[in-house]
Amino acid sequence: MTVEVSELRVHYRTLRGSVQALDGASMEVGDGAIMGVVGESGCGKSTLGKSLIRMDGRMRHVGGSVRLGGEELPIGDDRAMQAFRYHEVSLIPQYAMSALNPTRRIGRMIGELLESRGVRFSEAKRELTRRLELVGLDGDVLKRFPIELSGGMKQRVVLVLSTLRDPSLLIADEATSALDVANQRAVAEALVGFRDRGFVGAMLFISHDLALVAQIADTVTVMYAGRSAESAPASELLRRPRHPYTRMLLSAVPTVGATIDERRQEGIPGSPPSLLDPPTGCRFKDRCPLAFDQCETRPPFVEVAPGHRVACWKAE
Amino acid sequence: MLTLERVSKVYRVGTFGTQPLNAVRDVSLTVPPGAVVSLIGESGSGKSTIGRMVLRLTSVTSGTIAFDGRNVAGLNGHRARKEYYRHVQGVFQDPFSCFNPIFPVDRVFELLRGEYFAATPDTEWRASMRRSIERVSLDPGQVLGRYPHQLSGGQLQRLLIARALMLDIRLLVADEIISMLDASTRIDVLNLLGDLREEGLGILFVTHDLSLGTYVSDTTVILRRGRIAETGPTGEVFASPRHPYTRGLLASVPRMHRTWAEADAELDAETGPCPVHDSAGSEHPADPVEVGAGHFVGCFSNDTCPE
Ligand SMILES: Nc1ncnc2c1ncn2[C@@H]1O[C@H](COP(=O)(O)OP(=O)(O)OP(=O)(O)O)[C@@H](O)[C@H]1O
Ligand SMILES: Nc1ncnc2c1ncn2[C@@H]1O[C@H](COP(=O)(O)OP(=O)(O)OP(=O)(O)O)[C@@H](O)[C@H]1O
Ligand code: SF4
Numbered sequence: 001m002t003v004e005v006s007e008l009r010v011h012y013r014t015l016r017g018s019v020q021a022l023d024g025a026s027m028e029v030g031d032g033a034i035m036g037v038v039g040e041s042g043c044g045k046s047t048l049g050k051s052l053i054r055m056d057g058r059m060r061h062v063g064g065s066v067r068l069g070g071e072e073l074p075i076g077d078d079r080a081m082q083a084f085r086y087h088e089v090s091l092i093p094q095y096a097m098s099a100l101n102p103t104r105r106i107g108r109m110i111g112e113l114l115e116s117r118g119v120r121f122s123e124a125k126r127e128l129t130r131r132l133e134l135v136g137l138d139g140d141v142l143k144r145f146p147i148e149l150s151g152g153m154k155q156r157v158v159l160v161l162s163t164l165r166d167p168s169l170l171i172a173d174e175a176t177s178a179l180d181v182a183n184q185r186a187v188a189e190a191l192v193g194f195r196d197r198g199f200v201g202a203m204l205f206i207s208h209d210l211a212l213v214a215q216i217a218d219t220v221t222v223m224y225a226g227r228s229a230e231s232a233p234a235s236e237l238l239r240r241p242r243h244p245y246t247r248m249l250l251s252a253v254p255t256v257g258a259t260i261d262e263r264r265q266e267g268i269p270g271s272p273p274s275l276l277d278p279p280t281g282c283r284f285k286d287r288c289p290l291a292f293d294q295c296e297t298r299p300p301f302v303e304v305a306p307g308h309r310v311a312c313w314k315a316e
Numbered sequence: 317m318l319t320l321e322r323v324s325k326v327y328r329v330g331t332f333g334t335q336p337l338n339a340v341r342d343v344s345l346t347v348p349p350g351a352v353v354s355l356i357g358e359s360g361s362g363k364s365t366i367g368r369m370v371l372r373l374t375s376v377t378s379g380t381i382a383f384d385g386r387n388v389a390g391l392n393g394h395r396a397r398k399e400y401y402r403h404v405q406g407v408f409q410d411p412f413s414c415f416n417p418i419f420p421v422d423r424v425f426e427l428l429r430g431e432y433f434a435a436t437p438d439t440e441w442r443a444s445m446r447r448s449i450e451r452v453s454l455d456p457g458q459v460l461g462r463y464p465h466q467l468s469g470g471q472l473q474r475l476l477i478a479r480a481l482m483l484d485i486r487l488l489v490a491d492e493i494i495s496m497l498d499a500s501t502r503i504d505v506l507n508l509l510g511d512l513r514e515e516g517l518g519i520l521f522v523t524h525d526l527s528l529g530t531y532v533s534d535t536t537v538i539l540r541r542g543r544i545a546e547t548g549p550t551g552e553v554f555a556s557p558r559h560p561y562t563r564g565l566l567a568s569v570p571r572m573h574r575t576w577a578e579a580d581a582e583l584d585a586e587t588g589p590c591p592v593h594d595s596a597g598s599e600h601p602a603d604p605v606e607v608g609a610g611h612f613v614g615c616f617s618n619d620t621c622p623e
């Protein structure tokens with residue numbers, strides 16, 4: 001099913017005021033597509049993931065909507081979301097690996113989780129074992145404790161578990177970031193495999209690793225300070241980025257084999273604005289080399305080519 | 317400056333601590349002043365264990381680690397050790413865990429002051445603290461007095477480096493210090509390491525990501541299950557990797573404009589025979605063999621090789 005996020009605004013209540021963590025995030029993920037979501041630390045990626053599943057007590061849905069196959073998700077209504085959670089929309093949270101209960105065997109833990117979501121373990125077990133085998137894990141892992149599995153194995157267990165009900169949308173939040181390159185590749189390829197087999201409909205692949213996103217994503221959305229800056233098919237975004245922020249972000253990634261002595265690459269000067277009291281207009285303007293008068297007004301997120309949207313006054 | 321000579325580490329694991337685990341095996345390497353040596357390998361290959369042995373956080377089972385020719389394991393007494401840490405410092409992956417959330421970040425500097433600069437007058441101390449914070453491209457006014465959660469991971473990471481720089485530091489052990497950082501902050505920290513190298517600092521740079529290792533490093537050491545699989549000048553190892561393990565790692569590194577499938581296709585090219593088994597009759601039969609100037613390759617079949 002297609003997922004449409006439009007102008008989503010979700011704020012955190014804090015003692016010092018509200019943190020505008022998501023303040024106009026828009027993206028569209030086609031059925032069966034993997035969308036990479038990238039941006040600097042703190043730009044709202046995890047907040048987006050949490051908003052689509054379960055808002056914690058401090059989060060408030062301020063505006064905008066999320067549609068799944070045309071139907072609006074009641075994201076602000078914790079109880080109404082119950083029907084969607086896990087079955088329709090599933091999340092692999094950031095730091096999921098370290099959240100596994102160390103005192104429970106994997107099988108027992110999965111059983112409890114499934115039962116708590118109204119799934120009979122005995123009925124799901126065959127499919128569970130089949131899928132574990134698909135990602136290269138033998139059924140024996142169910143008898144092991146989390147500490148006995150490597151990071152890559154744990155993350156594959158988490159992947160199988162979170163997609164057992166064939167959700168229409170899977171959100172993988174930094175699902176491979178803690179892994180070494182070999183395991184990272186194995187897990188990323190497992191994600192693609194699950195999509196190919198139809199175990200998940202659409203996928204939001206949240207990551208700070210642009211090169212990894214380039215490997216598996218069909219489309220990419222770049223976020224900046226709670227908003228969508230640019231969204232396009234992956235190859236288009238990587239080859240012809242139009243937003244100044246995307247360009248600077250891409251040029252900060254060392255190309256494999258490049259060395260500082262041959263060509264020194266630079267990060268983006270300055271740092272993202274505070275979301276407690278964000279600047280008006282374009283939120284990137286303080287760091288943008290192209291900023292001009294008009295940037296005092298917020299640039300709309302508009303289509304500049306088929307499937308390619310940019311929020312910048314200077315993007316033609 | 318820093319020399320490791322056939323260093324091994326055996327942990328005792330299992331219920332009764334009776335099973336030996338060879339975390340590091342016969343590793344020899346040197347870190348000269350003004351050079352970055354990258355330790356690269358999969359999770360569990362022994363990278364951190366080497367860093368921890370250099371920092372004396374864990375003991376050496378056999379072999380020697382020497383700094384300026386002095387065996388590091390033999391540093392006895394508080395004074396000798398304190399002197400060592402004046403020159404050798406470590407920074408680790410998770411910057412948040414090094415800060416106490418209930419104190420402003422300045423506290424990590426105060427602790428250092430108590431140990432090394434007790435006699436330094438206040439104004440002089442503050443001035444040198446500000447200088448070292450500026451050296452890592454941070455604005456002291458923007459970071460001092462703040463709490464850890466008010467700063468980004470990259471800012472905290474740079475503060476920890478700044479703290480190390482307050483000492484007369486000559487060797488820095490940097491263990492996965494950029495893996496938690498986003499792309500923009502990563503390159504800032506890598507550039508900082510490059511600048512420090514120019515100033516003569518030796519750096520032992522631990523990472524599992526080959527592409528980040530190549531950007532700043534002079535020498536690359538590829539570890540596989542505690543053993544050196546391949547080592548040499550970074551450009552050389554990178555341009556013509558000989559060990560199948562190095563080649564596999566390289567193919568797994570995600571690249572912006574090359575798919576994994578394309579990388580695999582290149583991998584299929586002939587690797588050639590194991591150079592170690594080819595060169596019979598050396599003193600240590602399992603030792604890496606020199607295949608080019610300073611470029612050594614270890615045995616391909618690591619596990620079946622004679623001990
Ligand atoms: N519980 C909270 N209360 C107040 N502010 C919060 C809370 N959680 C997150 N924030 C703030 O909201 C913004 C977005 O945070 P979020 O975790 O979504 O970022 P992210 O893009 O996932 O970052 P990272 O790449 O570091 O995971 C940040 O400015 C963060 O400080
Ligand atoms: N304190 C310890 N006691 C027992 N075994 C240990 C201890 N520390 C590490 N090991 C083991 O030694 C081996 C090498 O671990 P080490 O942490 O050095 O690897 P690494 O290359 O740094 O991996 P990573 O990329 O995951 O950080 C692993 O098998 C690990 O399980
Ligand atoms: S709208 Fe203005 S400030 Fe924002 S990215 Fe475009 S040019 Fe830069």
Ligand SMILES: [Mg+2]
Nearest residue numbers: 045046047094
């Ligand atoms: Mg996050």
Ligand SMILES: [Mg+2]
Nearest residue numbers: 363364365491
């Ligand atoms: Mg380690």
